[in-house]
Amino acid sequence: MAINQDTILRVAHLARLQVSEQDCEETTSRLNDILSMVDQLQQADVGDIAPMAHPLDVHQPLRQDIITETDIRAEVMPIAPAQEDNCYLVPRVIE
Amino acid sequence: MQWETVIGLEVHVQLNTQTKIFSGSSTQVGAEANSQASLIDLGMPGTLPVLNREAVNKAILFGLAINADINRHSAFERKNYFYPDLPKGYQTTQLEHPIVGAGIVEIELADGRKKNVRIHHAHLEEDAGKSLHEDFHGMSGIDLNRAGTPLIEIVSEPDLSTSEEAVAFARKLHSIVTSIGICDGEMSQGSLRFDVNVSVRLKGEEKLGTRTETKNLNSFKFMERAIALEVERQIDVLEDGGTITQETRLFDADTNTARAMRSKEDANDYRYFPCPDLLPVNVSEAEIEALRDALPELPDTRKARFIEQYSLSSYDADMLAGDLNMANYFEAVVTQANDAKLAANWVTGELAARLNASDLNIQNSPVSATDLGQIIVRLKDDTISSKIAKQVLEACWNGEGSPDQVIEAKGLKQMSDSGELEKIVDQLIADNATQAQAYRDADENKRKKMFGFFVGQAMKATQGKANPQQINALLEKKLTQ
Numbered sequence: 001m002a003i004n005q006d007t008i009l010r011v012a013h014l015a016r017l018q019v020s021e022q023d024c025e026e027t028t029s030r031l032n033d034i035l036s037m038v039d040q041l042q043q044a045d046v047g048d049i050a051p052m053a054h055p056l057d058v059h060q061p062l063r064q065d066i067i068t069e070t071d072i073r074a075e076v077m078p079i080a081p082a083q084e085d086n087c088y089l090v091p092r093v094i095e
Numbered sequence: 096m097q098w099e100t101v102i103g104l105e106v107h108v109q110l111n112t113q114t115k116i117f118s119g120s121s122t123q124v125g126a127e128a129n130s131q132a133s134l135i136d137l138g139m140p141g142t143l144p145v146l147n148r149e150a151v152n153k154a155i156l157f158g159l160a161i162n163a164d165i166n167r168h169s170a171f172e173r174k175n176y177f178y179p180d181l182p183k184g185y186q187t188t189q190l191e192h193p194i195v196g197a198g199i200v201e202i203e204l205a206d207g208r209k210k211n212v213r214i215h216h217a218h219l220e221e222d223a224g225k226s227l228h229e230d231f232h233g234m235s236g237i238d239l240n241r242a243g244t245p246l247i248e249i250v251s252e253p254d255l256s257t258s259e260e261a262v263a264f265a266r267k268l269h270s271i272v273t274s275i276g277i278c279d280g281e282m283s284q285g286s287l288r289f290d291v292n293v294s295v296r297l298k299g300e301e302k303l304g305t306r307t308e309t310k311n312l313n314s315f316k317f318m319e320r321a322i323a324l325e326v327e328r329q330i331d332v333l334e335d336g337g338t339i340t341q342e343t344r345l346f347d348a349d350t351n352t353a354r355a356m357r358s359k360e361d362a363n364d365y366r367y368f369p370c371p372d373l374l375p376v377n378v379s380e381a382e383i384e385a386l387r388d389a390l391p392e393l394p395d396t397r398k399a400r401f402i403e404q405y406s407l408s409s410y411d412a413d414m415l416a417g418d419l420n421m422a423n424y425f426e427a428v429v430t431q432a433n434d435a436k437l438a439a440n441w442v443t444g445e446l447a448a449r450l451n452a453s454d455l456n457i458q459n460s461p462v463s464a465t466d467l468g469q470i471i472v473r474l475k476d477d478t479i480s481s482k483i484a485k486q487v488l489e490a491c492w493n494g495e496g497s498p499d500q501v502i503e504a505k506g507l508k509q510m511s512d513s514g515e516l517e518k519i520v521d522q523l524i525a526d527n528a529t530q531a532q533a534y535r536d537a538d539e540n541k542r543k544k545m546f547g548f549f550v551g552q553a554m555k556a557t558q559g560k561a562n563p564q565q566i567n568a569l570l571e572k573k574l575t576q
Contacts (some may be wrong), residue, residue, distance in 0.1 A: 016177055063119070063148060069114075071130040072133065076132075084236065088129070088237040091234060092234055
């Protein structure tokens with residue numbers, strides 16, 4: 001499977017990554033190298049093996065439902081570029 | 096042309112845990128904006144989510160309630176998209192391995208017809224924050240208190256074919272999740288939100304038409320209207336030779352209109368992948384069995400019990416058993432009043448009407464179950480008539496004291512002293528001698544109507560406090576003498 005520059009630009013847009021035109025060609029070729037390695041892996045016969053969700057045989061520890069966090073607004077809110085009435089301000093998002 | 100509607104629902108249910116699904120932040124509603132958003136909820140680098148056991152248990156309880164397969168191994172994935180109320184840039188959710196597999200929800204329609212609606216699966220995920228578009232002079236305000244609140248998303252098969260069925264299904268889910276205590280059921284607070292997938296096809300056609308999704312409906316009434324609107328729109332488009340675009344639509348309850356929000360991105364655009372921060376979730380058979388043992392009474396079981404135990408009609412049982420708070424209130428009234436039929440009549444009648452008119456839930460009823468039970472006790476022991484009982488209820492509603500206090504303070508005790516009543520009736524007949532004579536001269540049919548006049552006068556003379564049976568008997572005797 002090979003991808004072209006259009007796919008690179010589309011994925012970059014979805015991930016909000018900036019890929020310049022001159023980088024696009026190189027990125028496409030490097031990603032295609034990776035994909036050809038994946039193609040090689042795909043040739044292994046894994047028909048009898050269940051997909052693995054995690055490489056180690058461990059599972060998620062669970063937390064008790066008890067409040068442990070405190071209000072940290074005063075420390076974190078000033079990091080944002082704009083805030084008002086205890087809200088973070090962003091460019092208007094609704095059409 | 097004969098059209099057929101196909102409807103499927105996706106329902107988001109906020110789980111009523113104390114803390115968020117992946118952090119120890121409070122989920123309390125109504126706190127100051129952003130005061131309940133921890134570093135994990137804010138998606139800060141270097142933080143790790145830890146799954147809340149209660150959220151898992153509540154999801155499993157739902158699965159057990161709908162007879163679904165509980166998946167002993169489930170896993171979380173990242174659904175990637177950018178929106179300001181999603182600070183991590185992805186929603187942690189389940190896709191390939193949801194915790195709850197296929198199940199069944201039975202609905203009952205107004206005509207008594209029953210139908211099984213298949214549940215495709217239900218999965219655990221986190222809620223996003225809230226975007227506020229008013230009062231920020233051209234900007235949007237973001238409140239992340241809700242970010243990370245645990246949700247289950249219940250996905251139905253497209254088994255519904257009318258808005259009535261869709262609403263019955265939504266009501267049934269509401270009844271189940273509140274009955275098993277996993278959700279507070281406050282629709283106006285967004286505790287349950289419905290996305291409705293609608294498509295139409297020609298009758299007899301096998302293939303499904305292109306569907307649209309109307310998102311975030313948070314009332315049964317809006318849901319019914321939104322479906323009707325969308326079905327009509329799709330039929331109009333198709334009959335004019337057009338085609339339906341797969342899109343997400345937004346319903347505006349104020350104008351009763353809907354508009355396209357964005358064309359639905361195909362699933363690939365979300366670039367799902369297993370969340371590397373979270374390990375697979377394992378639940379043991381023993382844990383599932385312990386939850387099964389702890390499963391509270393389900394609405395259907397309760398309805399059957401109400402019919403059996405209290406000899407209620409199916410209709411009354413439906414009204415009382417569907418909502419857990421309503422059911423608890425009713426049973427408390429029965430305990431107090433020791434009369435299920437009267438308790439059912441008063442709870443579904445007078446009280447329900449008052450609650451409706453004031454837009455109140457039964458949990459917020461100004462009249463407690465004990466008070467209503469006491470009113471019924473006084474009605475049964477003939478202290479008050481049913482007309483006066485309504486007055487007592489009103490006074491209790493207005494906070495004027497307990498039923499006995501109200502009856503005492505307002506002198507509402509029924510007059511059952513036959514000597515005193517007899518005097519009043521004698522006086523009444525003397526004062527209305529002409530009418531009394533006319534009554535005696537009248538034939539049986541006319542008498543019935545005329546009799547009402549004397550009852551009315553007697554009630555007037557006693558300010559409604561006369562025992563109606565006694566008054567009737569006395570009047571009958573005296574008028575025919």
